[in-house]
Amino acid sequence: MTALTAELIDRLEQVVGAAGLVRDPQDMARYLSDWRNAYRGRAALVVRPASTEEVAAVVRLCHQAGVALVPQGGNTGLCGGSIPDASGEQIVLSLTRMTRIRQVDPQNDTITVEAGVILQQLQEAAVAAGRMFPLSLGAEGSCTVGGNLATNAGGTAVLRYGNMRELTLGLEVVLPDGQVWNGLRGLRKDNTGYDLKQLFIGSEGTLGIITAAVLKLFPAVRSTTTAWVALPSSEASIELIGIMRGLCGDRLTGFELMSRQSVEFVLRHVVGCSDPFGQPHPWYVLIELGDTQPDAPLNELLETGLGEALERGVALDAVIASSGAQVQALWAIREGISEAQNHEGPSLKHDISVPVSGIPQFIEETDRQLLERFPGVRIVCYGHVGDGNLHYNISKPVGSEDAPFKAQHEAIMQVIYDATARFNGSISAEHGLGQAKRDAAARYKDPLELALMRSIKQAFDPAGLLNPGKVL
Ligand code: FAD
Ligand code: 2HG
Ligand code: ZN
Structure with a gap:
C-alpha cells in the first residue's frame, strides 16, 4: 500500500469537487469514530462522491495508486466496520451524498434507491406510494441503505419479513478495480447461475461498494395492535410466542424480549419513558400484530392469546396500547436500551x-x-x-x-x-x-468456511484494498 500523494488528492478533487473532499481534521472527526466512541481511527482523507460514476472514478484512482478505501454510510454500525485503522493512510469513502430515489414502481412492487438514502426516508417513500418497506431498527433515522445492505441488517420486523437479504432483488456495485456491475434487476425469479448480489449483501464493504439497490415493497399495513407483557422467565417468552404464532400466523410482526435490567436502564436514562406496570417483573416482551385490512380483529386475537397466557401462568401481567401515543411509548422503551446502556x-x-x-x-x-x-x-x-x-x-x-x-x-x-x-x-x-x-x-x-471466504475475497479484491482488516 502506498501513501496518498498530492497528485492523487488533486485528481480525486477533480472527480468529486471541493464539496466532495473533507480534509480538515475537525470536519473529519465524525467519520473517524463511532457514536459510542468504542472504535477510533485515522484517515488521510474523506471522499464523498455524489454519483455512481464518481464512486467508480474514485475507486479506479485509488486502485491504481494502491490506496485502501473504507466505505461508510451513516456510521451507526456497532462493530467498527466503517472506521479506518490507525495508520492514517486509508481513505474513508462516504456514500452519504448518494441520496436519490431513482424509481418507485408500484406495479412490480419495487423501489430503486441509492446507497446513501436514509432508511427512514426509504420507509417514507414506500408509504407515499401506498406501500411499505419493512426493515425497521433503532438507528433508522441515521443509517443508510448501503450500510443496511453491507451488514445484512435485521431489526424488529425480521420475524415476519426477513432481513435485508430477503428484501433485496438487485444491486449496483462498484468493484474494487472501479468497474461497475449493473445488477439492478427487479426480478423475483432469476436462476442464471450464482446469485452475486447475495455475496455483496453482508460483506461489510470488503468485496465492493454498493451504490444502488432494487428493493421489495409490501402492501401497506392498515391495522396494528401492540402489547407490553410481563413474564416470569425467559422460558415463558418461548411459550408465549408459540401461543401467538398459533393464533395469529403471519400477523405476528414483532416479538421483542427484554430483561428487567435492560428496562431499568431505560427508565433511569431515557427521558419520558415510564414503567407500564406498577411493580418490576423479571422479563418483558413487546408484541406487535399487523394486518393489511383496516378492520382486522387484532385486538381480539391479542386478548385471546394473552388471556390464555395469563391463565397458564406464562404471562404475569399485560397492557394493550390504546392510542398511537401509547404504542410509541412502548416502542420507546425497547428502542431506548442501546442509548440507556451507553450511560x-x-x-x-x-x-x-x-x-x-x-x-x-x-x-x-x-x-x-x-x-x-x-x-x-x-x-x-x-x-x-x-x-x-x-x-x-x-x-x-x-x-x-x-x-x-x-x-x-x-x-x-x-x-x-x-x-x-x-x-x-x-x-x-x-x-x-x-x-x-x-x-x-x-x-x-x-x-x-473461512477458507472459502478468503478465496472469494481474493477473487474480488486481490490487492486487498477494500476495507482491509475487517471481517477476515
Ligand atoms: P455504517 O455503520 O456506515 O457501515 C456499516 C458497514 O457497512 C461497514 O463495514 C461499512 O464499511 C459498510 N458499508 C456502508 N455503506 C456501504 C456501501 N454503500 N457499500 C459497501 N459497504 C458499505 N443493526 C441491525 O441489524 N438490527 C438492529 O436492530 C440495529 N439496531 C441498532 C440500533 C441502534 C441505536 C444503533 C446505533 C445501531 C443499530 N444497528 C442495528 C446497527 C446499524 O444501525 C446497522 O448495522 C446499519 O445497517 C448500519 O448502517 P450504516 O449506514 O450506519 O452503516
Ligand atoms: C437492537 O436490537 C440493536 O436494539 C442494537 O441491534 C443492539 O445496542 C445493541 O447492542
Ligand atoms: Zn438488534
Whole structure:
C-alpha cells in the first residue's frame, strides 16, 4: 500500500469537487469514530462522491495508486466496520451524498434507491406510494441503505419479513478495480447461475461498494395492535410466542424480549419513558400484530392469546396500547436500551443467535457462568427472540473503574461465544464482524468456511484494498 500523494488528492478533487473532499481534521472527526466512541481511527482523507460514476472514478484512482478505501454510510454500525485503522493512510469513502430515489414502481412492487438514502426516508417513500418497506431498527433515522445492505441488517420486523437479504432483488456495485456491475434487476425469479448480489449483501464493504439497490415493497399495513407483557422467565417468552404464532400466523410482526435490567436502564436514562406496570417483573416482551385490512380483529386475537397466557401462568401481567401515543411509548422503551446502556459506562456488545428453543437454557447457563467468574457485571439481555437473536450485552459493575472491566473483555467474550458454540449458534446474527468480531470469527467459524471466504475475497479484491482488516 502506498501513501496518498498530492497528485492523487488533486485528481480525486477533480472527480468529486471541493464539496466532495473533507480534509480538515475537525470536519473529519465524525467519520473517524463511532457514536459510542468504542472504535477510533485515522484517515488521510474523506471522499464523498455524489454519483455512481464518481464512486467508480474514485475507486479506479485509488486502485491504481494502491490506496485502501473504507466505505461508510451513516456510521451507526456497532462493530467498527466503517472506521479506518490507525495508520492514517486509508481513505474513508462516504456514500452519504448518494441520496436519490431513482424509481418507485408500484406495479412490480419495487423501489430503486441509492446507497446513501436514509432508511427512514426509504420507509417514507414506500408509504407515499401506498406501500411499505419493512426493515425497521433503532438507528433508522441515521443509517443508510448501503450500510443496511453491507451488514445484512435485521431489526424488529425480521420475524415476519426477513432481513435485508430477503428484501433485496438487485444491486449496483462498484468493484474494487472501479468497474461497475449493473445488477439492478427487479426480478423475483432469476436462476442464471450464482446469485452475486447475495455475496455483496453482508460483506461489510470488503468485496465492493454498493451504490444502488432494487428493493421489495409490501402492501401497506392498515391495522396494528401492540402489547407490553410481563413474564416470569425467559422460558415463558418461548411459550408465549408459540401461543401467538398459533393464533395469529403471519400477523405476528414483532416479538421483542427484554430483561428487567435492560428496562431499568431505560427508565433511569431515557427521558419520558415510564414503567407500564406498577411493580418490576423479571422479563418483558413487546408484541406487535399487523394486518393489511383496516378492520382486522387484532385486538381480539391479542386478548385471546394473552388471556390464555395469563391463565397458564406464562404471562404475569399485560397492557394493550390504546392510542398511537401509547404504542410509541412502548416502542420507546425497547428502542431506548442501546442509548440507556451507553450511560452506564463501558459495555461489551454481543448479537448472538441460537436456535429459538435453546434461548432459555443459553441465558440460564451463561448468566450463571458469568456471574460466578465476574461478580457484579450487569447483564443486559434483550433482543429479537423470535429470530433466536439475543443482544447479550454486559455493563461494568456499579462503582468499579473502567480499566479492570476492560481487562476482562476477552475472557467475558469467550464465555459468551463458547456458550454460543455449544448451542450451535452464531457469534453475529445482526451487526456483522467488522473489526470487533474478526478474530473471534477466525476461532469459532468452520475452517473450510473461512477458507472459502478468503478465496472469494481474493477473487474480488486481490490487492486487498477494500476495507482491509475487517471481517477476515
Ligand atoms: P455504517 O455503520 O456506515 O457501515 C456499516 C458497514 O457497512 C461497514 O463495514 C461499512 O464499511 C459498510 N458499508 C456502508 N455503506 C456501504 C456501501 N454503500 N457499500 C459497501 N459497504 C458499505 N443493526 C441491525 O441489524 N438490527 C438492529 O436492530 C440495529 N439496531 C441498532 C440500533 C441502534 C441505536 C444503533 C446505533 C445501531 C443499530 N444497528 C442495528 C446497527 C446499524 O444501525 C446497522 O448495522 C446499519 O445497517 C448500519 O448502517 P450504516 O449506514 O450506519 O452503516
Ligand atoms: C437492537 O436490537 C440493536 O436494539 C442494537 O441491534 C443492539 O445496542 C445493541 O447492542
Ligand atoms: Zn438488534
